[in-house]
Amino acid sequence: MSLFWDALHMGFMQRAMLAGTFVAVSCACLGLFMVLRRQAMIGDGLAHFTFAAVGLGLFLGAAPLLLALPLVMAASLLILHVPERTGLLGDSAIGMISALGLAGGVLLAGLGQGIHVDLLGYLFGDILAVSRMETILAILASFFVVGLIVLNYHDLFALTFDPVLAKISGVRTERLMRLMAVLVAVTVVLGVRVVGTLLISGLLVFPAATALQVARRFRTALVLAALIGAASVLLGITVAFLLDLPAGAAIILLNAVFFGLALVIRRIGA
């Protein structure tokens, strides 16, 4: 245990805790809107696309996450607009972007010599290797997400409840949806560093799904999801360090435990 307290004084551990907590809060808040709008798998689709974008960055020798940011934002906007243009349902667009991302990543891993080793690191994440810049970006993104939600709470509630009614009420739904799509993209790219491509959708979906088991009001659900997300990251890193486990997997497994507890609490409450 003293080893853990010592580690807490180390820069890498502080960055992991900070970046992880802030990414988890962003994921949980945005995840609630995604889950309620039946777009829970958007995180999965964008994470797979991030895999390809990071692969491209490694292939070109550029900073992978910085290159991934604009590309994943574009993919997120594509997921938003493809259903409007084609008449397809949203999950088809997510499926297409997801498959395209994986295919691109695999192709680049095959083409680029030796990059598949680095690319594998992004599949499972490496929270202890988070840089100072990535930590600052995670904190800024989180403040932006929470600020956007606080300032537009009523509009976001109306949009989530029924986009058509929200539009007739005067909410600028298209603008708000585009903004949310961009923020989801930024959060997913930063989250890939924390839990990896394969597990990031867990950070988006689990805290929201857990909060929805017990919350009776929208505001409560948002706060609860953010707290669950943050707690899972802090506890997950601690458990992973103490038991020498992969941090990303520990975080997601803890989220599953929280979800189970919420189900039990709801049963008892009923």
Add this chain to the structure above:
Amino acid sequence: MNEVIVQAKGLTAGYGLQPAIRDVSFSIRQGDYIGIVGPNGSGKTTLLRTLLGLLSPRKGSIDLFGMSLVDFRDWRRIGYLPQAAQLPFRRFPADVREVVASGRSAGLRFPKRLKTADRAAVDRVLHQVGLQDMARRMIGELSGGQFQRICLARALAAEPDLLVLDEPTSALDPAFREEFYTLLADLNREKQTTILLVTHDSATIGAHASRLLYMDERIIFDGSFNDFCLSPQMTDYFGPAAQHMLCGRHAPPHPCCPGNDPAACGQDGTTKGHAP
């Protein structure tokens, strides 16, 4: 003469290759109570969606409250109840009050906070639709009919000048249906709320609305319910028996329908069980 608040000119709109409405022109003045009737697929809902900017017209123009639809921003003046409002999924974390209040809070300008007057207005509409005792119930625990009433309350919450309702009584029980029409009549009379209502229930809307639009891709008839029932044009369009079914006791006398009773009148113009 009251102000014209909706002006549609030469509207053609639709979803696929075939337009659902063609060359539709009409105007609505403040305080009008208009029923839109017509068969399935006649373009009633398409017309409403086009007027509300949810569907772009292929041809024609729309002015709302004296402004082109493109420039119109004052959406709080319009309340809308869509056809078959969908219940959100069961665990949606909101109670009845929160949903009704969103009709007033959405689209607010900064600092976007509800004031005491807003909360009082929400209480008032909850009372109007008879849901004051359910204010704290979760939205996912409601029946379809109760949810329809919530959506109506949400549409009324902002105290709109124009209320657009698309088959609003489809999920309502008969007792509340009557209360609902009384509520609309009160709003129309006391607050000069303009009402535009799509329905299949032409006889009921005929008893309440000041004006009836009959649609079948185009506007076939625009006038009062009595004129609708007595119009030779409508008799030609429907045939006398069908007009009896639509108009009930308001229909012109018809030899096949004793006592002008539509229930006794067959679809083909014959008295039930008898040759014409």
